[in-house]
Amino acid sequence: MGMLVDGVWQDVWYDTKRTGGTFQRADSAFRHQVSAEPGARFPVEAGRYHLIVSLACPWAHRTIIFRKLKRLEAAISLSVVDPLMLDQGWRFADADPVTGAEFLHQVYTAADPTYTGRVTVPVLWDKQARTIVNNESSEIIRLMNGPLAALGDASHDYYPVDLRGEIDALNARIYDAVNNGVYKAGFATSQAAYEAAYHALFAMLDELEARLGRGRYLFGDRLTEADWRLFTTLVRFDAVYHGHFKCNRQTLRSFPNLWGYVRDLYQMPGIAETVSLDHIKRHYYVSQRTVNPTQIVPVGPAIDFAAPHGRDRLSA
Template sequence: MTADNGTGQRQTGGKYVEPGEFKRDQNYITTRITADGRDGYPVEPGRYRLVVSRACPWANRLIIVRRLLGLEEAISMAVAGPTHDARSWTFDLDPGGRDPVLGIERIQEAYFARYPDYPRGITVPAMVDVPTGQVVTNDYAQMSLDLSTEWTAYHRPGAPDLYPEHLRAEIDEVNAVVFRDVNNGVYRCGFAGSQEAYDKAYGRLFDRLDWLSERLAGQRYLVGDTITEADVRLFTTLVRFDPVYHGHFKCNRQKLSEMPVLWAYARDLFQTPGFGDTVDFDHIKRHYYEVHRDINPTGVVPLGPDLSNWLTPHDRESLGGHPFGPGTPPPPPTPTERVDPTHTPLP
């Protein structure tokens, strides 16, 4: 059975790199949880469990959006460990190696409960229907939008509007190019199977980062004057850039900390409640360096870089805007969902 780290790249015995250009498998389970329940899964607090790994950038999006919107009580969260084998992500962080709500050792079990012959990668994030133990969806891009648009009855007072209707076309446009060239672009570099494929991906990645630097030089956030879904999606790649993508994935024209505009932008978000307090740098580094053995055969995890600079002043307030618009910051994470303080310089 195959597994992956939320990349869409199937893993068989730790193999990630194939000849030529990296091709992401983007065929996900597209069932949706909606207010009207049109796919058979209505919005219902307490019914679903969000399965994530803090190592995974795609799962990190869902963790952030859930925090910002205050959906912790409505949707519980299971955290898989930072590494996995060829079969599946495992709940090795939990007592006895089992998720205490779903009662399973591997997220694979929830996939097979619905699809006994599921042929694709076993990915996180995934939403699981607790009563049946079956996976509902792993379509991470739609999942985060649905948290904003379908779960509004359970948003906390003061929750931000991460996908405002009047900005959706622009958000979608920005998200599309950021996904193609940056979110997925770092994987196209890291999993390139030829020099030509790597060179092409490298050029597209840094051309887009230059474009983003120009865009963000005069505005605090990517779209509009408040945090939106677009900022969440870019942040989870930027926060992993220096710890893993720069070295491990050979995205090494510059470090993020050497790109002044993007570095200040990323620090601004990191220091905003709901962003940095979801990041576990230890899990991130362990995952990439330990799991991708065809890129890093020894599995040795680097000790650097120094992370204390994430808390240095960013001075982005001078550009105006307000992170939550007329809303308010989320409260601190619950004790059971706090990141180990030794794993990240929490703001």
Template sequence: MTTPTSADSDRSTSGAYVTAGAEFDRDMDYIPDRITRDSDQWPVEPGRYRLVAAKACPWANRAIIVRQLLGLEDVISLGLAGPTHDRRSWTFDLDPGGVDPVLGYERLQEAYLARFPDYPKGITVPAMVDVPTKQVVTNDFPWITHDLFFEWQEFHRPDAPNLWPDDVREEMETVMQRIFTEVNNGVYRCGFAGSQETYEAAYERLWTALDWLEERLADRRYLMGDAITEADVRLFTTLARFDAVYHGHFKCNRNKLTEMPNLWGYARDLFQTPGFGDNTDFEQIKAHYYVVQTDINPTQIVPQGPDPAVWLTPHGREGL
């Protein structure tokens, strides 16, 4: 396992670190390329690309889940980085010899530098890598899952869910935007706040959004109704980390997820759906946050709890 050596370790890979007196501001400037059916440079082509991700990372976890939900496992290969990394890059320390068996790389950074020798920004997951050239194509995580649905439809399994239904598309975009700014990124805004004032403002925003979601899920099984959509994938990866990490480590501690009946039932419902729970690894999740983010946890001590068995208890949401 690669262990970071300083508080700078998380900066090159996720852009998350504490700046005294400042509000956390996520850098959303990613490689803008996309893999599409009509692209000359990066066309949709089975077997050509490798999704490099990490089960520890919520942004990457989205892509892993969507790939499985759509049945693209035999079309786009998956490389998994370990949960901890140093200041340079995510590493393939889960693989024999610490080398990705398809790319032959020890570090995801090598794929970035193969295309951009002077790449100046963080080495992030998920990343789509072109296997023939071993070069990164894109790390723009919202577009990666979007395009897995829209551009790779020819290769979806026959009963793949419609993650972007036309009849609720406009509302779903609004819901997802609020989830991103207030919840997905909101927990980071709390955890990496540089002052008491910025922390308290972030805390209020987060819990306002979580209370809104608790109410929204009172009379519907999923965020957009009776079927799973992209919005559910995006919310789930934050909820899965809430009690294990965000409640304590990020000081999002008004209450636990397990104390919010609708959100907790909803989260377990998704966890028990193929593609969600089987791609959720609580030990990797805890190792990543508590070991890598030394700004917040300088001792790098990883907590023992909570017990993941609670995720398998009945949720009772089938009747909604």
């Protein structure tokens, strides 16, 4: 774990002392948009963009899923970093064939030689401009669902106009309590900060469990980006967050509706191949030495995402 300071790599953990033991995630730095408008700096062009991801990271996982759902594999190339994030941060097993970088922080300094901040995945890279377009997962998936969908499959809109206000509101609550909430529990360095995150997490999971008893997806029969944003956290819950991040009131598999919901999404065409429990477990347990100093990776648990889910009974 580390960061760049004025373009120079430093191997430093998160500073939670100044926040009273609370983990605070920094905002993403590159927030450019791809547009179909004439003269756009980042136009809609097949073969122009390159996505850099980790199979371990839930934020990057969102973009891998949307690249699959929107059939953008031929239009947007993909590089996967090694699951271990050690002294030099994210690294490529072999030099990235598009950027030539050995470490992800070199991609960031190629875009901004004086960049200061965390070096994170996903990264959407412009091959022609040789710069980072965007490194905010929530915006990248909307680019794939929006203007970039013209390069693949635009038939299903995961962010429909009539639900946008509701999706945004639910996303914000799930992000704070669940997506980022597991990290707030796992990276806390005070008992009070940990317990606050823990209780907020399970209160939200209880609410989602009840909600998913009334409909197949978060918005009834309508599958939206909110479902996929939640899925990437839930699919990691029992393997990592329950033990490694001390989110141990109960396993996800003990929530009947949430557990069926995760299996339902996992079994959709193409999604299973985006999930790598090997990368996920090795990344968290080996890379996060502050949380797991021994770097021992648990053998279990045995999780059967392919088991029948029965969620189709809730469809209208």
